[in-house]
Amino acid sequence: MTSNSPQSSTALRRRIFMVLSPRSLSYSRYALESLFRNSAEPLHLHLVTDSPSDKALLEEELTLRQQTCGHAWSIYDETELKDAEAAIFGRFPHLRQFRRGHPCWRKITDPLLLSSPGEEMVLLDPDLYFPNHFRFEPTPEHGLLLMWQKPNCLFPPETVRAAMTAGIPLAHHVDIGVAHWRATADLEWLDWLVEKLNFSRFPQIMHIEAIVWSALAIHIGGGYLDPRRWHCWYRSQYSRLLSRFGVNGVRSLRNEPFTSIKCFHAGGRAKSWLADAKAAGILDGNSSLTEPGSILPFVELTPRAYRRQQNIKHLLARLGYYAVFQSI
Numbered sequence: 131m132t133s134n135s136p137q138s139s140t141a142l143r144r145r146i147f148m149v150l151s152p153r154s155l156s157y158s159r160y161a162l163e164s165l166f167r168n169s170a171e172p173l174h175l176h177l178v179t180d181s182p183s184d185k186a187l188l189e190e191e192l193t194l195r196q197q198t199c200g201h202a203w204s205i206y207d208e209t210e211l212k213d214a215e216a217a218i219f220g221r222f223p224h225l226r227q228f229r230r231g232h233p234c235w236r237k238i239t240d241p242l243l244l245s246s247p248g249e250e251m252v253l254l255d256p257d258l259y260f261p262n263h264f265r266f267e268p269t270p271e272h273g274l275l276l277m278w279q280k281p282n283c284l285f286p287p288e289t290v291r292a293a294m295t296a297g298i299p300l301a302h303h304v305d306i307g308v309a310h311w312r313a314t315a316d317l318e319w320l321d322w323l324v325e326k327l328n329f330s331r332f333p334q335i336m337h338i339e340a341i342v343w344s345a346l347a348i349h350i351g352g353g354y355l356d357p358r359r360w361h362c363w364y365r366s367q368y369s370r371l372l373s374r375f376g377v378n379g380v381r382s383l384r385n386e387p388f389t390s391i392k393c394f395h396a397g398g399r400a401k402s403w404l405a406d407a408k409a410a411g412i413l414d415g416n417s418s419l420t421e422p423g424s425i426l427p428f429v430e431l432t433p434r435a436y437r438r439q440q441n442i443k444h445l446l447a448r449l450g451y452y453a454v455f456q457s458i
Contacts, residue, residue, distance in 0.1 A: 132189050133204035143174040143202055144266055147241040148254045149233060150177050152187035157401040158256035159191065160408055166199045168260045170420050174202040178240045180233065182207050206244070208236075214243040222321035228329060234336040237306075238320075238343070245313035253309040257401040262417040264392040267425070269310040273352030275425065276343060277305035277395060279362040282431055284344060285337035287440060289327060293341060294433045296326045301347035302431035305362040306340050307395030308355060319349065347428045356423035361391045363400040379403035380410055389415035392423070 146165075150158060165173070179185050185207040192203055219226050219239070229239040241251040250269040267275060282302055284290045293300055323345055329338055363386070380403050386394060394413075396404055407413050 131204055131206050131210060132185060134192075134198065134202060143172045144169075144252060145245070145250045146173050146175045146252045146254060147237070147244070148175065148177055148256055149237045149240065150179055150188060150256050151233065152179070152184050152191070154256050155187075155191060157396070157404045159195065160404045160413075161254070161256055161258040161260075162191070162196055164260040164413075165254075165258075166196060166201050168263050169199075169201070170263055170265045170418075172201060174204070176241070176244055177203065177205045178208070178211075178236060178244075179205065180208050182209070206240075211240060211243050215239075218243055219317065222317055224324040225317065225321045228324045231329060232334040232336055232338065234339045235342075237309075237339060242313055242315055242317075247313055249313045251309075251311055251313060255307045255395065255397075257396045257404075258307055259394045259396060259404060259413055261388040261391060261394060261413055262415040262419050264418075265420045265422075266392075267310065267355060267422055269312060270352060271312065272314070273311070273350050274343075274347050275308075275310035275352050275355055276301075276347060277307045277309075277360045277362055277393075278303050278354035278357040278426065279305035279395075279397075280364050282344075282436075282439070283337060283340050283397075284431070284436075285340075286335070289329070289338060289341055290436060292327055293345060294436065298323065298326065298345050299348040300341065300344040300431045301428045302344075302435070303354065303429060304340055304344045304347060305395060305397070306343050307362060307397065308360060308393060309343065311346075311350075311352070316350075320346075344431070348430060351428070353425040353427050356426065358390070359392045359419060359423040360395075361387060361393065362395040363397050365398055380406045380412070383407045384412055388413055389417055390419075391415075392419050 177188055179188055185205050188205050192198060215226060215229065225239065228235055237253050241253060245251055252266055252269060280303065282304065284300065290300070323342065327341065379399060383403055388394065
């Protein structure tokens with residue numbers, strides 16, 4: 131582990147986690163910069179990466195290019211967590227196999243390896259931006275908080291169907307840019323879930339993570355972060371049309387509500403626009419958003435609703451919609 135030496139007690143700091151590769155710094159440095167600059171609370175950011183060389187590059191980023199503003203940080207490479215994995219996940223072979231899958235899946239597993247029972251874990255994707263002075267929402271003693279998005283990002287369909295066939299309910303509208311929970315996970319249930327979904331049969335793609343979060347959401351309860359404060363970029367028909375008619379991504383971001391949100395999740399293509407949008411001065415607001423937001427109850431994605439959505443997608447494909455908009 132590599133870390134800095136903050137002055138105030140670690141116990142007073144919010145515990146923040148990000149699985150981060152230095153290869154994503156072209157956009158993730160804006161997440162780090164805005165997080166450090168705009169958080170109204172002292173933070174302890176835990177970065178988890180793959181190799182010692184990756185850790186060295188992230189240390190360089192934090193010490194030479196970031197103004198950490200008194201926040202604490204620690205960086206771990208994957209090898210440094212092997213002993214913790216053996217101790218905590220030793221009885222759960224499917225969970226250990228899952229941890230060795232896509233790096234994004236470790237956003238679920240690795241914070242558990244760095245936390246004592248009951249400790250807070252606020253998990254962040256690297257493609258976020260925090261445009262205003264803000265506070266994170268309180269982490270509940272029980273349950274899970276996730277961002278909300280209009281569509282569902284559950285993919286691939288065969289894994290979603292495997293969950294539904296096994297009788298595993300899934301939450302709808304889940305966005306995994308930000309998640310809050312505590313280190314009280316039922317590891318036996320998680321191991322069972324991974325076994326039932328049989329992830330080893332499917333490609334190691336990042337979207338699998340969302341299926342696990344969706345199952346956790348219904349299993350342990352909680353709710354969605356207020357989408358008026360925690361906003362996910364949506365690849366809407368309007369944004370597709372703007373792109374088709376030559377409107378660049380930065381210009382389309384001018385329509386986003388940066389002055390009234392705590393966090394912007396630049397998912398999909400939007401992450402590649404952050405650098406230019408930052409240079410154009412359109413990302414930052416001057417609001418102070420330190421009051422807790424509303425929490426909305428999770429909504430289940432029923433098998434019937436999922437079949438209807440898939441049927442619509444198949445119809446659009448037959449009509450040629452995706453041939454026109456596939457690269458937009």
